[in-house]
Amino acid sequence: MKIDIKSLSESELTVQLRELGEPAFRGKQIFVWLHKGAVSFDEMSNLSKSLRELLKERYFITVPQIERKLVSRIDGTVKYLWRLRDGNCIETVFMKYRHGNSVCISTEVGCKMGCVFCASTKAGFIRRLTPSEILDQVLFTQIDAGAPISNIVLMGIGEPLDNYDNVIKFLELVNHPDGLNIGMRHISLSTCGLIEQMDRLAQSNLQLTLSVSLHAPDDATRSRLMPINRVANVEMLMKACHAYFQKTKRRISFEYAMIDGMNDSNWQADLLAEHLKGMPGHVNLIGLNRIKESPLQPSRRMSVFQKRLEQHSVTATVRRRLGTDIDAACGQLRRSAMETGKERNEVMRNENLAKNRSGRNP
Ligand code: SAH
Numbered sequence: 137m138k139i140d141i142k143s144l145s146e147s148e149l150t151v152q153l154r155e156l157g158e159p160a161f162r163g164k165q166i167f168v169w170l171h172k173g174a175v176s177f178d179e180m181s182n183l184s185k186s187l188r189e190l191l192k193e194r195y196f197i198t199v200p201q202i203e204r205k206l207v208s209r210i211d212g213t214v215k216y217l218w219r220l221r222d223g224n225c226i227e228t229v230f231m232k233y234r235h236g237n238s239v240c241i242s243t244e245v246g247c248k249m250g251c252v253f254c255a256s257t258k259a260g261f262i263r264r265l266t267p268s269e270i271l272d273q274v275l276f277t278q279i280d281a282g283a284p285i286s287n288i289v290l291m292g293i294g295e296p297l298d299n300y301d302n303v304i305k306f307l308e309l310v311n312h313p314d315g316l317n318i319g320m321r322h323i324s325l326s327t328c329g330l331i332e333q334m335d336r337l338a339q340s341n342l343q344l345t346l347s348v349s350l351h352a353p354d355d356a357t358r359s360r361l362m363p364i365n366r367v368a369n370v371e372m373l374m375k376a377c378h379a380y381f382q383k384t385k386r387r388i389s390f391e392y393a394m395i396d397g398m399n400d401s402n403w404q405a406d407l408l409a410e411h412l413k414g415m416p417g418h419v420n421l422i423g424l425n426r427i428k429e430s431p432l433q434p435s436r437r438m439s440v441f442q443k444r445l446e447q448h449s450v451t452a453t454v455r456r457r458l459g460t461d462i463d464a465a466c467g468q469l470r471r472s473a474m475e476t477g478k479e480r481n482e483v484m485r486n487e488n489l490a491k492n493r494s495g496r497n498p
Pocket residue numbers: 249251253254255290291292293294295296326327328329347348349391393422423424425426427465466
């Protein structure tokens with residue numbers, strides 16, 4: 137069995153190259169090539185031919201293929217559907233902001249969390265991504281977009297804390313000075329609320345931003361929307377959040393997708409504010425993306441809800457929506473590709489998309 141070379145840290149590579157009788161600096165040389173996006177060992181021109189042959193025998197390099205690419209005409213947001221080595225597909229979104237380019241990446245193929253409003257979970261869970269497959273999304277998006285990426289959000293398909301070890305390894309890789317060198321403060325990780333892993337993350341004391349998908353401040357509503365709430369309810373989750381803040385002193389961001397008649401009442405804003413007492417949290421109000429598998433509708437009370445939170449001195453922002461013309465809700469692109477199972481290697485521009493989807497998006 138060949139080894140996935142891009143999932144190795146620089147020090148692991150150095151050790152393995154030493155074992156092959158190579159000098160210590162070889163590990164670093166190969167690490168640099170891989171993190172520049174080398175797709176074959178033959179590109180590594182500062183290695184001898186014989187070493188390259190040896191590497192080919194022992195290792196493989198992951199190279200995702202662009203299965204589909206949707207480009208927003210409005211703001212340049214790009215949504216990629218990548219095909220992985222084993223044929224599975226995942227999504228990545230590239231977004232342009234004034235403060236730099238950002239990429240939203242997936243951590244699993246599918247998701248087992250079962251949130252009722254989320255398209256990523258509808259076809260179930262297939263497998264966790266490897267550190268290299270998580271990294272490749274940043275690497276090859278940057279190469280394809282031809283623009284440097286300065287911010288990363290782990291908010292694509294999957295639950296990052298369900299793939300804890302590989303996600304931590306990815307963070308180590310992407311943060312490395314000989315690699316993409318993206319600072320932890322430029323990385324956000326979103327979780328539906330796996331409290332044990334949140335505690336573990338707090339202990340690791342990484343300077344990333346934790347986002348918690350709260351979506352409801354009361355157990356009755358949250359359990360209807362998110363099955364995880366039946367395992368760790370709002371009280372347990374908020375306790376884990378307070379502990380996380382105490383340990384890391386990092387402000388937590390709370391995601392709140394606003395759903396008509398479900399989580400948008402005044403009493404829910406009041407209860408949410410109550411939960412955040414003693415902790416400088418930030419609430420991100422998101423307009424619900426409609427998905428075809430669910431009857432839930434976006435709320436019409438977003439600004440009232442936001443003002444109510446502000447009256448309680450809770451900072452709340454309404455998330456700016458990018459790429460609305462290509463904005464099939466998270467996980468939708470993969471779902472549609474799974475359903476049609478065709479159009480491989482096609483680059484579908486938004487002109488086609490607009491035709492295909494007219495009337496389907498909010
Ligand atoms: N599993 C992680 C990260 C992936 S989802 C998590 O749950 O946080 C990224 C964010 O998008 C989460 O806050 C999720 O709840 C939200 N989301 C999923 N489907 C959505 C939809 N249809 N409309 C609005 N937000 C949605």
